[in-house]
Amino acid sequence: MSYDDVEIEDMEWNEELQAYTYPCPCGDLFQITKEDLKLGEEIARCPSCSLYITVIYNMEDFLDDQNSKKNLEPPKQQAVTVA
């Protein structure tokens, strides 16, 4: 039972995890890697609980990295400004 359907453009690229992420109601993050997306995997799982979401995306966008940069603009992780 998928918790939610989430479009890839609403997910955030997490450099540390090397995965696209989306908030899980348990407090952790649903995660899916580019490799998974290339294989057509559409389930993003949360490492801390049993929930998962269905990722809505176009597989072709991930088949070659060049394309994925052109077609996809996930919200970039911004540098945190130290005050």
Added chain:
Amino acid sequence: MEEDDRREKEKVKEKAETQRIWSWGAGTDGQLGTGSLQDHTLPQLLRLPSLPSPISSLACGGAHVIALTSGGKVLTWGRGSSGQLGHGDVVSYVLNPKPVTSLDNYFITHGSAGWSHSAFVSDNGRLFTCGDGSFGQLGHGDYTSHCSPFRVSSFVDHFVSQVACGMRHSLVLLKGSSVNQVYGFGSGKRGQLGISRDKIKSICVPEVIRELEDKEIVEIAASGDHSAAISVDGHLHMWGRGFKGVADSHYPQRLISSLRFAKATLGWNHALALTGEGEGFMVGGNHLGVLTDPQSLNSAKQSTVNMKEANLEKIPGLDGVKIVDVVAGAEHSALVTEKREIKTWGWGEHGQLGLGDTCDQTSPLTLSLGCELNEAESIRVFCGSGFTFALTMPYDPSLH
């Protein structure tokens, strides 16, 4: 005079020392303040650092907590990976309550914790935000994140009275000389900003919600992709992502109901509202607060029901006992009855119901804090995404 002063200070300190605070549920980022990353299915009595004044309220977010003291000081703990703790650095997590020293020059009266951002309001009406800004949810006119609270300059000429942080958006309530105004900023994809009937991806400069301009709003709420406001006449206005069987709304809609609401609190798929008479109601969710199942999410997509026609269900199992407070987590809920009992229901996988197991509950069940409250105490509850806090407060007869 000095003697009186000293006695007063001692009294406040004594209150701080006798205050008790418990937490339970998901501890994956240290949000329980127990000093570890463990989940707990039963309320844990915390050993807090000695505070000069007692905690007056908590704000719980995705995986972090903001505590305000009656002396206007701020402490935060839990996940800090986006700078949401406001300590001036980016850390994975902070296990124990730590003061936000950069706000020491202000008397903070109000705070709100979103998924990964935080907001603070001072007694002189100033608004400060920190944490993840990548959706514009800090309101600074850009998409930058900050790890120290920064004053939101859009409101320099206004008096901010409340702030509410959702997953990726924020709402602000201004106290005006003639009318109170509500502003929204951050992600607006599901209509949660309420500023325009057109689709808005995100905005980073606060914009007024015109639909609410002729209503006297007294309280605002935000969580997930939902937003709500209560007007002085007890009307509940909701906008943003739709609930079970309800379509998204890009502008505030007044719920059609003869009830007069005193409080609204939002989860990720449900809303709870409390009337002045102590009756609690729920909008959305599946079995009254338990995790929404995909069936209902699918039906929500096909639904044509407007937000103002959302169905209110009465919170069951209370047998006429009045509710004094109600709070929603992402997928669980908690309430306090006039008998000072805490009841929880909803999703329980991380122990966030505090009932000693990881089961879901469709109806409120009473939990045990493991000790009796004395006559001079009342109790308050606060929910984060997957965790819950309870706090003893000096007894307030107006609530009982």
